[in-house]
Structures are given as C-alpha cells and as structure tokens.
Amino acid sequence: MSKVRIGLVGIGSMGTAHAQYLIANEVEGAELTAVCEQSEERLQMFAEEFGSSVACYNSYEAMLDSGLVDGVLIATPHYFHPEQAIKALNKNLHVLIEKPGGVYTKQVREMNEAAAKAGKVFSIMFNQRTNPLYCKLKELISSGELGEVRRMNWIITDWYRSQSYYDSSGWRATWANEGGGVLINQAAHQLDLWQWATGLMPTRIRAFCSFGKHRNIEVENEVTAYAEYENGATGVFVTSVCESPGTNRFEVTGDRGKIVIEDGKMTFSRLRVLESEFNSTFKGGFGQPECWKFEVPVVGKNPQHKGITQNWVDAINKGTPLIASGEEGIKGLMLSNAMLLSTWTDNWVDLPIDEDLFYKKLQENIRNSRSTKNPLESRTLNVSGTH
Structure with missing residues (x-):
C-alpha cells in the first residue's frame, strides 16, 4: 500500500x-x-x-x-x-x-x-465526533434505547475568550474576515454534534444573537436559540464566549428517559417502561414511571x-x-446561518434557509465591517493559516 x-x-x-x-x-x-x-x-x-x-x-x-x-x-x-x-x-x-x-x-x-x-x-x-461520549450518545439514540427524542437542551458557555484574544489578530471576530463569531468558530463542533448524535435537523428556528456583548467585537458572541422538529420535539441551544465559569451540559430527553452529558460523564435516567406506554395505561392519578439513574460506562480513546x-x-x-x-459540513452551518438570519430578520426561519437572503444580509454586515477587505470579492486565494 x-x-x-x-x-x-x-x-x-x-x-x-x-x-x-x-x-x-x-x-x-x-x-x-x-x-x-x-x-x-x-x-x-x-x-x-x-x-x-x-x-x-x-x-x-x-x-x-x-x-x-x-x-x-x-x-x-x-x-x-x-x-x-x-x-x-x-x-x-x-x-x-x-x-x-x-x-x-x-x-x-x-x-x-x-x-x-x-x-x-x-x-x-x-x-x-471521535469523542467516545458523543459516539455512545449517538449509539443509544439510533438503537432506540432512549426512545423517540422529545427535547434537547445544550448549554455550551465554556468557550471563554478575553478581549486580548480578539485583539491578537485583526482578522478575528470580523464579518469580512471570519464571517461570524461563536457560532462559526467555537460552537461549530456542538452544532454538528447536536444534529449528528440525535439524527435530527429542525424544521424551524427562532434565535436571539448578541453582537459584541461585553467585548469590543462586531460578530455574535452570545446566542440563545429555540428549535422545533417534525416529530414535535423541541431544542434549546445556548452558547457564549463571555461567561466564566462556563457550562457544558447536553441534555436529551426521550420516550424512555433522559441522558445528560456533563463534566466528561454520561448519566442515563432510564424509565422501566416508555413514558407513552405508562401514560396510556396508568390509572392512579398522580404517579410516574419507575426510573433507574446510572452512569453509562464510556470506553475508548479520543484521537x-x-x-x-x-x-x-x-x-x-x-x-x-x-x-x-x-458533505455533512452543511448541516451544522445551516443551523448557525439560521440563527443569524433569525436575529437579523427578527423572525422565525424555516429550514432549509433562504440562502440568497442570508447571503444578502451577510454582505450588508461585511460592508459595515471594520475590515475594509471583502474576501468574497477577492480574486486571490488566501493560503495563510489562521486557525
């Protein structure tokens, strides 16, 4: 070979x-x-x-x-x-x-x-995607162990970045050179994992992005988004780069309980019977399905x-x-584009998004960017590494 x-x-x-x-x-x-x-x-x-x-x-x-x-x-x-x-x-x-x-x-x-x-x-x-925690989550959801996904809540606010980080290079946190902030730079991994592990993409999103909050930058650095799905599930995604200490907690609720990933551990609160089954058969008024809470063993390297x-x-x-x-890179990007577009239009955004409208709004932000260079109009490929 x-x-x-x-x-x-x-x-x-x-x-x-x-x-x-x-x-x-x-x-x-x-x-x-x-x-x-x-x-x-x-x-x-x-x-x-x-x-x-x-x-x-x-x-x-x-x-x-x-x-x-x-x-x-x-x-x-x-x-x-x-x-x-x-x-x-x-x-x-x-x-x-x-x-x-x-x-x-x-x-x-x-x-x-x-x-x-x-x-x-x-x-x-x-x-x-090589992290055994998220691989295990994907396995439990795709195998049906959690049942139908009903609600997701990801708080990912431990991407702390100080002003000095942004001041270290003129390309950072500008519409013209980076094209966005926390959604495209830091939380892009979580946006990918959100849809990859659950196997679900929203039908529509309503988001509220703050631009330059507590930082002298022009792009989004704090986001709260609400998503709706075809099966009736809902999701909330919260991210920020200006909170300390931050949180990284991903909670997924299904018909058979709830999985929480936090502090490098996975906890499964597993119902003995599906909630939908319990609801259709239980006649006692007040009551809940029997629930076993345990830490899921997660093994494997994270290369x-x-x-x-x-x-x-x-x-x-x-x-x-x-x-x-x-080809799958478009999915997480679709989520971040939808969140920005929802904020720019102050309205719900259906997925797939109106790509021409997003491009138009992005161009408006680029024209007002502190950077005078518009990379979308450049004829010379930039091959300088910046990550």
Missing part, C-alpha cells in the same frame, strides 16, 4: 499542529510532502523547524500542479475553504478541510456538488484531529467509511 502524499494548506497554529503529527509519522499510511503558505516568514520558520523534506509553496495552484500530493488538508480562513476545496477536487485530489465547511451554505453547497462530481474522498475536521486525518487516509487507502463526510 503506497502512502497518501498530503499537501497542507495554511500553517498557522492549527496547520502547524497537523504538520507536527504528520511529520512524526503518527498517521499510518500518510506522509506530508508539501505545504502552502502566503507568508514568507512562516514558510521560512517551517523550513527551519522541519527541514527540507517537505516542499514549500506560496502559490496554491503551484502546489496542486506539482505532482507531489494526492490530497490536501486545508487549514485556512473560513471563507476560503470551499474555493480551495473545489480547486483541489477539480485537480482530481482528495480533500480534508478544517471546520467550518465555509461561512454560508450557498458556498458550501457548491463545494459539495464539486465533491460529488469529482468522486474523491472528501472529509471535514469534525474531530469531536481528535489526528483521528479524523487517519480516518480520511484509511478511506483513501482502504475504503474505510468516513467519520465525518465533507
């Missing part, structure tokens, strides 16, 4: 982390053969740290045409993920992109169409980013099913 030759696009903090485990040969069946970065300073630092075994490019097209790579791992600013992925797919190369898939679903949909046409292995870095990269390589080499297919 020949090794998959990987070209890394963007060597910021996240890109460098990918490079380190690849160069250390911690992904079986893969080797890092090239990197691409616009910053000459970063390229020089990379060459000094990792030697001359990896080819360095400041032109993305030149790397794609080099014949040195079989696939690319894209770790650049959010706006450029779809455009760079499409270019690689059109060159008959495999693609692994960092989250999020992009900034707006219309852009990501075009990327998904290109991936379907190319027929290459296309994955996204949803590394939280995170390296695990997703290994899975992508295995999919190329062995046909292993993907943990996170790139």
Whole structure:
C-alpha cells in the first residue's frame, strides 16, 4: 500500500499542529510532502523547524500542479475553504478541510456538488465526533434505547475568550474576515454534534444573537436559540464566549428517559417502561414511571484531529467509511446561518434557509465591517493559516 502524499494548506497554529503529527509519522499510511503558505516568514520558520523534506509553496495552484500530493488538508480562513476545496477536487485530489465547511451554505453547497462530481474522498475536521461520549450518545439514540427524542437542551458557555484574544489578530471576530463569531468558530463542533448524535435537523428556528456583548467585537458572541422538529420535539441551544465559569451540559430527553452529558460523564435516567406506554395505561392519578439513574460506562480513546486525518487516509487507502463526510459540513452551518438570519430578520426561519437572503444580509454586515477587505470579492486565494 503506497502512502497518501498530503499537501497542507495554511500553517498557522492549527496547520502547524497537523504538520507536527504528520511529520512524526503518527498517521499510518500518510506522509506530508508539501505545504502552502502566503507568508514568507512562516514558510521560512517551517523550513527551519522541519527541514527540507517537505516542499514549500506560496502559490496554491503551484502546489496542486506539482505532482507531489494526492490530497490536501486545508487549514485556512473560513471563507476560503470551499474555493480551495473545489480547486483541489477539480485537480482530481482528495480533500480534508478544517471546520467550518465555509461561512454560508450557498458556498458550501457548491463545494459539495464539486465533491460529488469529482468522486474523491472528501472529509471535514469534525474531530469531536471521535469523542467516545458523543459516539455512545449517538449509539443509544439510533438503537432506540432512549426512545423517540422529545427535547434537547445544550448549554455550551465554556468557550471563554478575553478581549486580548480578539485583539491578537485583526482578522478575528470580523464579518469580512471570519464571517461570524461563536457560532462559526467555537460552537461549530456542538452544532454538528447536536444534529449528528440525535439524527435530527429542525424544521424551524427562532434565535436571539448578541453582537459584541461585553467585548469590543462586531460578530455574535452570545446566542440563545429555540428549535422545533417534525416529530414535535423541541431544542434549546445556548452558547457564549463571555461567561466564566462556563457550562457544558447536553441534555436529551426521550420516550424512555433522559441522558445528560456533563463534566466528561454520561448519566442515563432510564424509565422501566416508555413514558407513552405508562401514560396510556396508568390509572392512579398522580404517579410516574419507575426510573433507574446510572452512569453509562464510556470506553475508548479520543484521537481528535489526528483521528479524523487517519480516518480520511484509511478511506483513501482502504475504503474505510468516513467519520465525518465533507458533505455533512452543511448541516451544522445551516443551523448557525439560521440563527443569524433569525436575529437579523427578527423572525422565525424555516429550514432549509433562504440562502440568497442570508447571503444578502451577510454582505450588508461585511460592508459595515471594520475590515475594509471583502474576501468574497477577492480574486486571490488566501493560503495563510489562521486557525
């Protein structure tokens, strides 16, 4: 079996982390053969740290045409993920992109169409899908152990970010360069897990986003959203970057009880009979189903980013099913786009969203952004790593 030759696009903090485990040969069946970065300073630092075994490019097209790579791992600013992925797919190369898939679903949909046409292995870095806690939750729900899902409540407010974090780089927390705040940067993982683990997407969302609350930034940094589902279930999603101490509590209620994930543990309050069955047969007035509360044993390693990269390589080499297919990146992004659009229009938003309306509203925010550069109108691909 020949090794998959990987070209890394963007060597910021996240890109460098990918490079380190690849160069250390911690992904079986893969080797890092090239990197691409616009910053000459970063390229020089990379060459000094990792030697001359990896080819360095400041032109993305030149790397794609080099014949040195079989696939690319894209770790650049959010706006450029779809455009760079499409270019690689059109060159008959495999693609692994960092989250999020992009900034707006219309852009990501075009990327998904290109991936379907190319027929290459296309994955996204949803590394939280390797967490045994969420894998177990998905298993319990999909197997019917929890019964029909009725209510979900996720409070994820431990993404604390100080003002100094935002001040560290001019691209952070601007509509023109990042395309959003907590929903697209920090909580993108939870938005993906919310729909992936439960297997449900809402039919409509009403959200309330605060922009620059307690921080001198222009994007959303506190969100409360309410979702409704076709089966009658409801969901509440709360996230923030300006609370300390924060909370990370995911609660899912079903016909057979309730599962809570918090503090790295899973607790199952399991009813001996389905609530719907108890309700239809119980004649005693006041009363509830018998309930057993216990901690669910969760075993297994959490390989995170390296695990997703290994899975992508295995999919190329062995046909292993993907943990996170790139096409699925549109689902969590649809949720975040819906939350922003609901706030901007001060109304309910049906899913799938009106993609043209979202794009129009996003453009309005970009024109008013503190950054004067509009990446959506740029003809030059940005290959500088920023994650």
